[in-house]
Amino acid sequence: MVKAKSFLLATGLLLSLTLTLGEPSLPSFAEGEQYFLNNKVVSKEQYQAAILLQEGVKFLHANNNRDAVIKLKQAADLAPGFAEVHHNLGIALAKTGQVKEAISELELARNLNPNLDSSWMSLGGLYQTEGRIQDAITTYGEFVKRFPNHKDARKVSELILGLQKEASRESRVQSGGSLQDYYAEVTAHGRARWPSNKMPLKVFIAQGKSTPNFKPGSEDLLKQSFVDWQNASKGAVSFEFVDSEKNSDIQCTWTNDSSKFKNAAEAGETQLFSGKNGLVKGSIAFLTVPLMPDMPLTQNRLRLIFLHEIGHVIGMAGHTNNPKDAMFFSIDVADNWRDLTERDAATAIRLYLEP
Numbered sequence: 001m002v003k004a005k006s007f008l009l010a011t012g013l014l015l016s017l018t019l020t021l022g023e024p025s026l027p028s029f030a031e032g033e034q035y036f037l038n039n040k041v042v043s044k045e046q047y048q049a050a051i052l053l054q055e056g057v058k059f060l061h062a063n064n065n066r067d068a069v070i071k072l073k074q075a076a077d078l079a080p081g082f083a084e085v086h087h088n089l090g091i092a093l094a095k096t097g098q099v100k101e102a103i104s105e106l107e108l109a110r111n112l113n114p115n116l117d118s119s120w121m122s123l124g125g126l127y128q129t130e131g132r133i134q135d136a137i138t139t140y141g142e143f144v145k146r147f148p149n150h151k152d153a154r155k156v157s158e159l160i161l162g163l164q165k166e167a168s169r170e171s172r173v174q175s176g177g178s179l180q181d182y183y184a185e186v187t188a189h190g191r192a193r194w195p196s197n198k199m200p201l202k203v204f205i206a207q208g209k210s211t212p213n214f215k216p217g218s219e220d221l222l223k224q225s226f227v228d229w230q231n232a233s234k235g236a237v238s239f240e241f242v243d244s245e246k247n248s249d250i251q252c253t254w255t256n257d258s259s260k261f262k263n264a265a266e267a268g269e270t271q272l273f274s275g276k277n278g279l280v281k282g283s284i285a286f287l288t289v290p291l292m293p294d295m296p297l298t299q300n301r302l303r304l305i306f307l308h309e310i311g312h313v314i315g316m317a318g319h320t321n322n323p324k325d326a327m328f329f330s331i332d333v334a335d336n337w338r339d340l341t342e343r344d345a346a347t348a349i350r351l352y353l354e355p
């Protein structure tokens with residue numbers, strides 16, 4: 001009997017995103033009719049803007065982004081040339097889902113004060129979530145050049161490598177060929193799928209409670225995400241959950257150490273192995289810690305990561321450049337619940353029904 005040789009087909013991605021609050025360390029005080037900021041005499045408007053900025057940042061830290069937007073807009077009206085105000089307003093807008101407005105604010109902040117490292121990083125992150133890969137690479141590259149000793153410089157360099165990979169994929173695939181699905185994009189490196197006689201696929205989910213930072217309930221959210229793909233594919237791909245790793249087809253594990261991944265800027269990693277008749281084994285490792293402290297791993301973000309990596313494990317090896325797709329290459333800034341779209345469903349169905 002010839003043993004089918006298995007080989008590594010694809011490794012999962014989902015690049016992390018850099019997003020940092022510009023921490024205003026701006027001691028301000030008033031003495032009679034004189035106003036001071038960082039020991040310099042400033043106008044009354046600038047002084048008031050600094051107070052509003054501090055209030056806005058407090059709201060940001062509390063994840064109360066709508067109130068942060070209000071305070072920071074007031075600050076920007078009072079002192080339009082205040083880079084930190086525009087920076088934090090950009091972050092607050094991004095977190096409420098207003099990404100285009102956020103980009104304008106961050107571009108303004110960077111132009112007003114190019115020495116503000118967090119503006120370069122956050123701007124790169126927002127270009128990334130918009131699918132503007134070249135702009136993200138240029139901006140992250142400028143950050144690394146200007147701030148080589150920054151604590152996140154290595155992580156950002158890893159991000160650049162991942163984005164360059166996306167950019168080369170993009171230049172090979174004519175994206176946007178179909179509005180209904182993104183089959184062409186995710187199969188650009190060849191097609192992989194599980195043979196129909198393997199259904200339902202046996203999924204083993206490891207217990208996560210011994211992994212630091214593991215969030216209770218993650219297993220249920222992960223199971224739900226598998227079931228959602230099954231329903232979206234109208235059963236073309238189906239799963240059953242098993243308690244033993246032995247003889248399972250797909251193994252899901254947890255880790256708090258992204259340095260074990262091929263690219264340390266990723267939130268999950270999927271490996272696929274294929275034999276003569278299609279896929280024979282898949283494994284997914286999920287990260288239990290956020291890659292950036294200002295992007296906490298909420299239920300919503302976990303959900304997106306789960307949907308994305310499951311997409312890989314059913315055979316979608318590639319990525320898309322449309323932020324609404326589960327297989328978009330980057331995580332979202334806005335902390336919103338995601339469901340599979342009709343495009344996601346149509347792609348899964350086509351992957352399994354195409355002869």
Ligand SMILES: [Zn+2]
Nearest residue numbers: 012013014308
């Ligand atoms: Zn991916």
